[in-house]
Amino acid sequence: MRRLLLILIPIITSTTAWAQLDGENLLQIRPPEYQISLQERQGQRIVTEMIPAKETADNWSEQVTTQIFLGTDVTPAQYQEFSAQEWRISCPDARLLPGTEGKDNGYPFSLWIQACPRDARTGQPEYAWFKAIRGQDNLYVVRKSFRFEPSEEQIKTWVHYLRSIRVCDPRRPDAPCPQTGDNSKPAAPARP
Numbered sequence: 001m002r003r004l005l006l007i008l009i010p011i012i013t014s015t016t017a018w019a020q021l022d023g024e025n026l027l028q029i030r031p032p033e034y035q036i037s038l039q040e041r042q043g044q045r046i047v048t049e050m051i052p053a054k055e056t057a058d059n060w061s062e063q064v065t066t067q068i069f070l071g072t073d074v075t076p077a078q079y080q081e082f083s084a085q086e087w088r089i090s091c092p093d094a095r096l097l098p099g100t101e102g103k104d105n106g107y108p109f110s111l112w113i114q115a116c117p118r119d120a121r122t123g124q125p126e127y128a129w130f131k132a133i134r135g136q137d138n139l140y141v142v143r144k145s146f147r148f149e150p151s152e153e154q155i156k157t158w159v160h161y162l163r164s165i166r167v168c169d170p171r172r173p174d175a176p177c178p179q180t181g182d183n184s185k186p187a188a189p190a191r192p
Contacts, residue, residue, distance in 0.1 A: 023170075026068065061146070
């Protein structure tokens with residue numbers, strides 16, 4: 001059964017819980033055949049990492065990482081620049097490929113790509129697609145990483161997945177959350 005990952009306080013709950021959403025929420029589907037490999041709070045940051053069920057946290061080829069920066073005023077563009085600088089530390093040849101910016105459900109967002117031909121820590125390439133959403137209360141960042149060059153089909157699948165992720169807040173008429181039985185739930189990606 002598909003499960004909804006509500007990450008304000010990271011919990012897994014069934015999709016029947018749509019009506020129970022209150023406050024600001026990140027709506028994100030756990031990808032099919034993925035498992036949670038890490039879920040923790042580090043100060044003002046909540047981190048959830050998911051990997052394919054047959055892989056381990058120490059030896060993964062693909063990963064979905066969700067970070068929530070609580071109470072920050074950092075914008076998606078500021079986070080994008082910070083992230084690019086961090087990547088250049090372990091990968092001097094890292095490239096940032098700007099994507100799109102705009103509003104999603106009333107919140108500003110950025111979607112971009114970072115590529116590293118060979119990460120000094122792992123010796124492997126890393127390609128990552130990011131989506132950052134500036135909520136009213138927090139900054140939400142979801143990253144889909146590959147330790148190989150993904151195919152065009154994988155890229156399409158995961159960009160669709162990232163585009164399905166959104167922030168909602170039932171207290172705001174311009175950023176509504178789905179109601180029980182609402183068919184507008186974010187779509188899970190097809191199997192890569």
